[in-house]
Amino acid sequence: MSRNASINRWNIASRVLAALVGGYAVAYAVTAFLAVYLPLARPDRVVFSSLASFAVWTAVVIYVFAARSATRVWLLIVGVTAVLCLVAFFSGDWRVRP
Amino acid sequence: MLLLAFALAYLGMTLLCLTMNRHRGALLRADTRLPGPAIIRSLAVGCFGFALWLGVNSQGGEIGTVIWLCLVMLSGLLLVLLLAWRSRWVLPAVPLLAACGVVQTVL
Amino acid sequence: MKLRQSMAGLHTWGGLLPSWLLFVIIFAGTVACFDKELTRWMRPALHDGVVSSLGADDVRGWLQQNVSDELHAFWMHGPTEREPYWRLGWEVDATKTIHNIAFDPRSAQAEPMPETLGGEFFFKLHYNLHAGDIGMYIVGLAGMFMLVALVSGVIIHRRIFKDFFTLRPKANGQRAWLDAHNLFGVVGFPFHLVLAYTGVAIFVASYMPAAAQVSYSGNVMQYFGEVMGSFEREEVGQPPPAPVSLDALIAESRQQWGGGEAGWVSVHHPDDASAVVDVRRRDRSRIGSPQDTLSYDAGTGELLNRQDASTGYRAYLWLAGLHMAQFGGTLVRLLYLLMGLAGCAMLVGGLQVWLAKREQRGDRSVIWVRALNASVFAGLPLASLALLWGNRLIPATFAERAVAEGWVFVGAWLLAVLWAVLRRHQSRRLLREQLLLGAVLALGLPIINALTTDGHLIASLGRGDWALASVDLFMIVAGLVCAACAWRLNATPAAAAVRGRSTRVQEA
Numbered sequence: 001m002s003r004n005a006s007i008n009r010w011n012i013a014s015r016v017l018a019a020l021v022g023g024y025a026v027a028y029a030v031t032a033f034l035a036v037y038l039p040l041a042r043p044d045r046v047v048f049s050s051l052a053s054f055a056v057w058t059a060v061v062i063y064v065f066a067a068r069s070a071t072r073v074w075l076l077i078v079g080v081t082a083v084l085c086l087v088a089f090f091s092g093d094w095r096v097r098p
Numbered sequence: 099m100l101l102l103a104f105a106l107a108y109l110g111m112t113l114l115c116l117t118m119n120r121h122r123g124a125l126l127r128a129d130t131r132l133p134g135p136a137i138i139r140s141l142a143v144g145c146f147g148f149a150l151w152l153g154v155n156s157q158g159g160e161i162g163t164v165i166w167l168c169l170v171m172l173s174g175l176l177l178v179l180l181l182a183w184r185s186r187w188v189l190p191a192v193p194l195l196a197a198c199g200v201v202q203t204v205l
Numbered sequence: 206m207k208l209r210q211s212m213a214g215l216h217t218w219g220g221l222l223p224s225w226l227l228f229v230i231i232f233a234g235t236v237a238c239f240d241k242e243l244t245r246w247m248r249p250a251l252h253d254g255v256v257s258s259l260g261a262d263d264v265r266g267w268l269q270q271n272v273s274d275e276l277h278a279f280w281m282h283g284p285t286e287r288e289p290y291w292r293l294g295w296e297v298d299a300t301k302t303i304h305n306i307a308f309d310p311r312s313a314q315a316e317p318m319p320e321t322l323g324g325e326f327f328f329k330l331h332y333n334l335h336a337g338d339i340g341m342y343i344v345g346l347a348g349m350f351m352l353v354a355l356v357s358g359v360i361i362h363r364r365i366f367k368d369f370f371t372l373r374p375k376a377n378g379q380r381a382w383l384d385a386h387n388l389f390g391v392v393g394f395p396f397h398l399v400l401a402y403t404g405v406a407i408f409v410a411s412y413m414p415a416a417a418q419v420s421y422s423g424n425v426m427q428y429f430g431e432v433m434g435s436f437e438r439e440e441v442g443q444p445p446p447a448p449v450s451l452d453a454l455i456a457e458s459r460q461q462w463g464g465g466e467a468g469w470v471s472v473h474h475p476d477d478a479s480a481v482v483d484v485r486r487r488d489r490s491r492i493g494s495p496q497d498t499l500s501y502d503a504g505t506g507e508l509l510n511r512q513d514a515s516t517g518y519r520a521y522l523w524l525a526g527l528h529m530a531q532f533g534g535t536l537v538r539l540l541y542l543l544m545g546l547a548g549c550a551m552l553v554g555g556l557q558v559w560l561a562k563r564e565q566r567g568d569r570s571v572i573w574v575r576a577l578n579a580s581v582f583a584g585l586p587l588a589s590l591a592l593l594w595g596n597r598l599i600p601a602t603f604a605e606r607a608v609a610e611g612w613v614f615v616g617a618w619l620l621a622v623l624w625a626v627l628r629r630h631q632s633r634r635l636l637r638e639q640l641l642l643g644a645v646l647a648l649g650l651p652i653i654n655a656l657t658t659d660g661h662l663i664a665s666l667g668r669g670d671w672a673l674a675s676v677d678l679f680m681i682v683a684g685l686v687c688a689a690c691a692w693r694l695n696a697t698p699a700a701a702a703v704r705g706r707s708t709r710v711q712e713a
Contacts, residue, residue: 019353028415035416040517043432046416047517051524053413054405058352062360065215066208088419095419100536115370160492161533167395168540174369174392175547182372 014070019061022077027057029084036088036095099156102199103149103166107173109192110145113138115177124185146170212360220354221559223347225581228552230344232585233331234400235545238530238538239675240324241287246676247321247596250309252660254670256289257310261451261470264291264308267315275299280471283455284310285487287672291315298474319601322610326592338411345412348405355398358390365391379561386554389547396544397551403528406521432518436481436500436510443478449506451482457506458484458499468496472503481509492532493523535672553582576629583639584621590646591617597653633694640691647684651677 034049060077067073088095115121117135132138149169154162180188236243245251264281272295279295282288290310296303306317333340359365369391372384390397405412410429421428430437455467468487474480480503488494498512514522526532530541556578563571595613599606621639628635654677655661665674 027413031413031415032419035420041515042420043515044517046420046428047432047515047521050409050413050416051406051521053409053415054349054352054402057349058356061215061219061349061353062212062356065211065357068207096422111370118367118370121370157533158490161537164492164527165533165537165540168537168544171393171396171547172540172543175388178370178372178388178392181370182374 011070015064015073018070018073018077019064022074022081023057023060023064025081026060026077026084027053029081029088030056032088033084036091042096042098099152099199099203100165100169101202102196103152104169104173105192105195105199106145106149106152107166107170108177108195110142110149111170111174111177112188112192113142113145115181115188121181124181125188209361212357216354216357216361217559219350219357220555223350224552224556225577226343226347227351228549228581229334229585230331230347231545231548231552233327235542235549236589237324237328237331238542238545239679240328242672242676243324243327244288244321245673246654246660247323247593248307248318249601249658249660250311250318251290252658252665252673253311254289254668254673255310257284257291257308258313259291259308259310259315261291261455263315264293265448265451265472267308267317268293268295272304275476276474277301278471278473279475280469282469283467290318298476319603320605320607321596322592322607322614326611326614327589332407341408341411345405345408348401351397351401352405355390355394355401359394362387362391377561379558379565382554382557382561386551386558389551389554393544393547393551397548400528400544400548403524407525407528409521432515434513434515434518435498436483436512438473438479438481438509440474440477441479445476445478445480446504448475448480448503449501454482454501454506455484457501457508458486461499461508461511462486462497475503478504480504489532489534491526493519493521493526494531495519496522553578572629572632575632576625579625579628579632579635579639580618580622583636583643584618584625587621587639587643587646588614588618590643590650593650594646594653597650597657637691637694640687640694644684644687644691647680647687650680 031049031053034052035045038045038049040048064073064077112125116125116132117138122132126132150163150166153166153169156162157165176191177188180191261281261283265279268279274297277296277298279293281291281293284290291308292305293308294303294305306320309316309318329335332344334344336343362368368384368387372381372388374381374384376384410417414423417423417425417428421431426437429435451470451472455470458467459465466487467484469483469485471483471485472480473483482501482503483498484501485496485498486494488496495514496512497514499508500510500512501508530537556574560571560574560578592610592614595610599609599613603609624639625635628638651662655663660673662674662677665671665677
């Protein structure tokens with residue numbers, strides 16, 4: 001019983017961390033990605049992608065607590081963040097096009 | 099004109115409320131006959147729409163819509179508070195608000 | 206089923222933990238709807254509603270005579286309907302300190318008014334808790350918690366439409382409070398959602414720097430310049446020529462806008478030959494004022510740049526404008542005030558649900574949560590009233606008057622906290638006494654205002670000065686409501702006593 005409770009506690013702590021840190025990381029990555037790939041002028045890309053970031057963060061938090069497995073949550077968060085950040089930051093001159 | 103919009107929003111909320119059996123008993127006598135819920139709901143939507151038109155007409159599209167939304171929310175709050183504590187005032191409040199609205203619009 | 210459970214946990218704890226902070230933010234924001242009216246009330250020099258006859262050059266003249274530091278920039282705002290006086294602020298180059306003063310509108314010369322925190326105190330409390338950048342991030346995080354709580358709240362609500370009109374004050378504690386929490390949350394949902402989102406969006410550049418880092422490689426100056434379409438000029442290190450008249454530049458700007466009004470006028474590095482005067486347009490007829498700023502050379506008056514904000518920035522301004530409610534006049538501010546109060550009620554209701562649930566289980570630790578509730582939900586309004594008392598009672602000649610007012614606020618709040626802790630076992634009695642104190646403080650304000658200034662209620666009503674009278678009137682209404690609640694709490698002890706006894710039995 002107490003083992004269950006402690007597992008549960010770790011599970012919750014992991015999800016809280018995933019929601020706060022992971023959620024911000026995904027929002028950051030999505031914002032960076034959209035700021036590069038939205039088909040708009042540079043100032044508009046930057047502003048609209050930034051404004052959308054809070055919705056992304058909120059959605060990630062909801063997902064983190066709705067998902068069945070905390071491991072899957074972490075895998076997905078790390079995966080999405082890594083892929084989007086790589087695609088965004090290593091896009092050469094494309095990312096600073098006007 | 100905006101008080102009239104508020105009265106319309108309140109009327110719309112009251113109509114929606116009347117489609118629910120739970121509240122209908124508190125507001126009307128048991129033998130009162132009403133049209134079907136679909137008709138009442140569309141009337142309510144009409145009220146909200148007319149209120150929106152009034153808001154947009156007097157304050158312009160953007161600001162009018164914001165004011166309208168606030169008025170709808172506040173009319174809902176007023177209706178629920180009246181329902182909870184002074185349910186006999188719910189129906190008389192409709193003509194009262196409407197009269198105030200008309201007076202304000204005319205002046 | 207599983208989803209609803211996990212969302213319920215998220216809503217309960219994600220909503221509960223920041224709820225006291227959110228109450229401070231929402232309450233302060235609600236008061237800040239009428240910050241300028243409050244400022245007028247707090248400055249007796251503004252009570253008779255005289256509009257300043259000074260010009261921008263008089264204000265700059267005062268600055269040149271009285272401030273010898275090298276300035277990074279200074280900025281000023283002329284009299285408006287809600288603020289009939291000149292405001293001036295400046296940033297010292299070396300120390301980066303910012304100073305703000307306001308000029309007495311009755312005086313023909315530029316003469317500063319006695320300082321006060323003003324209604325801006327609540328505005329600042331709303332967006333950064335008077336804790337600078339850290340406070341701004343804390344408020345932003347609280348805003349995110351609110352967004353999550355709103356979304357998860359919708360997911361766990363079983364019958365949003367069926368229970369839309371349901372409020373059963375006579376039901377048992379938890380049920381009644383849940384109804385109330387749902388009512389204010391669901392009916393006010395569009396407002397809460399929009400205000401939470403636009404609220405976090407205002408400081409988006411600080412909260413989410415990702416886009417600027419990737420698309421501008423972190424070059425902040427270029428980023429802001431391009432997004433806002435604003436104008437910057439490097440310092441050249443030479444003394445400035447004699448400056449042109451600011452009033453003339455304002456007049457020219459108004460002509461350029463076809464009669465539009467000027468808002469903030471700012472001068473950047475005024476002690477350098479590269480000094481630039483920015484005249485910003487003030488447009489209250491739209492939600493997001495486009496702020497098309499005109500930039501002039503401070504020495505020659507030549508028009509250097511006409512701000513052409515990007516579509517994105519206009520969208521941002523629209524969102525920020527929607528939050529700040531500077532459009533649509535008093536009506537919109539009044540509606541925001543009422544909806545803000547609904548937000549406060551939602552928070553209080555939610556906490557009461559949590560408490561009632563635990564009280565039924567006989568959880569002892571709820572007393573401390575009750576004490577925390579009493580110290581925040583009642584303590585903050587009481588401290589705000591104390592601040593206004595302090596404003597009236599601290600003499601105008603007192604040095605560092607605004608700081609003293611701040612200490613009155615802090616001290617009053619600490620006392621309220623202490624009181625709540627000492628009375629933690631008698632929450633009902635505490636609430637009644639707090640309501641009574643609130644009534645006395647609120648009803649006393651119009652009286653003390655009448656005794657210490659000429660701007661009493663009869664005078665302001667006689668002039669038709671509703672902006673000033675509204676503060677006194679609001680205090681009277683709030684005081685009467687507090688008194689009525691206290692009286693009701695006294696008059697219906699029967700039901701409460703039963704409930705109170707059962708909790709005490711459970712606690713024992």
